[in-house]
Amino acid sequence: PLCIQLINPNTSLAMTEVMAATARQVAAPGTAILAVCPSEGAPSIEGHFDEAIAAIGVLQQVKAGRDAGVDGHIIACFGDPGLLAARELARAPVVGIAEAAMHIATLLATRFSIVTTLPRTLTIARHLLHQYGFERHCAALHAIDLPVLSLEDGSGLAQQKVREQCIAAKKFDGSGAIVLGCGGMADLAQELTLELGIPVIDGVSAAVKMIESLAALRLTTSKHGDLDYPLIKPLSGRFENLNMR
Numbered sequence: 001p002l003c004i005q006l007i008n009p010n011t012s013l014a015m016t017e018v019m020a021a022t023a024r025q026v027a028a029p030g031t032a033i034l035a036v037c038p039s040e041g042a043p044s045i046e047g048h049f050d051e052a053i054a055a056i057g058v059l060q061q062v063k064a065g066r067d068a069g070v071d072g073h074i075i076a077c078f079g080d081p082g083l084l085a086a087r088e089l090a091r092a093p094v095v096g097i098a099e100a101a102m103h104i105a106t107l108l109a110t111r112f113s114i115v116t117t118l119p120r121t122l123t124i125a126r127h128l129l130h131q132y133g134f135e136r137h138c139a140a141l142h143a144i145d146l147p148v149l150s151l152e153d154g155s156g157l158a159q160q161k162v163r164e165q166c167i168a169a170k171k172f173d174g175s176g177a178i179v180l181g182c183g184g185m186a187d188l189a190q191e192l193t194l195e196l197g198i199p200v201i202d203g204v205s206a207a208v209k210m211i212e213s214l215a216a217l218r219l220t221t222s223k224h225g226d227l228d229y230p231l232i233k234p235l236s237g238r239f240e241n242l243n244m245r
């Protein structure tokens with residue numbers, strides 16, 4: 001049996017639960033999902049500043065997961081905060097939900113659109129497209145212009161806006177697939193795929209299946225070169241617990 005650590009980099013328990021439920025729905029029968037979020041940090045991640053704060057919490061959770069012997073780590077925030085640093089720390093695979101969703105989209109369509117939350121996070125998605133080499137594949141990016149936690153306020157307004165943006169993206173972007181640009185949208189993908197008749201991809205689900213595939217292939221994070229374990233040095237203060245033993 002596999003154990004996959006699902007890390008919500010923000011501290012909102014409701015969002016952690018939404019993502020954990022979606023992950024468990026798609027996980028193989030033998031796969032356990034260990035859903036965690038940092039004990040301290042940002043309640044939502046909506047910019048470069050929030051991402052820098054969240055990255056430390058991600059690293060602390062990755063270290064705990066590695067010490068617990070998990071078979072993979074998911075960074076369940078669309079900015080993939082701390083991804084490469086986490087890969088240095090981890091032995092098992094580390095997959096971000098943005099890269100997972102983008103990879104899956106490129107297997108299904110020649111062009112995809114992204115629908116995310118606040119306009120200011122569109123730049124973060126653009127940076128990831130560049131970093132992962134998917135700029136050519138992304139036809140357009142859209143924001144619902146609501147904050148991340150509006151997805152958890154129970155009004156359904158954010159979910160309605162996501163639906164509207166997906167319908168517009170299908171109609172006007174020339175995209176064959178849509179990537180949902182927030183972990184809190186994880187529970188919307190299946191229904192939107194059925195309603196729109198095109199792949200609407202949630203990165204949480206995509207990341208679960210990618211880690212299961214990597215485990216089945218017996219492949220783990222390369223420790224040769226820049227993703228080798230961090231150099232040993234005396235980390236001080238709050239970072240002491242990140243010391244590599």
Ligand SMILES: O=C(O)C[C@H]1NC(=O)NC1=O
Pocket residue numbers: 010043044045046047076077078079116117118121148181182183184
């Ligand atoms: O950037 C975003 O809009 C989404 C991103 N922020 C967050 O707290 N979880 C996320 O997936």
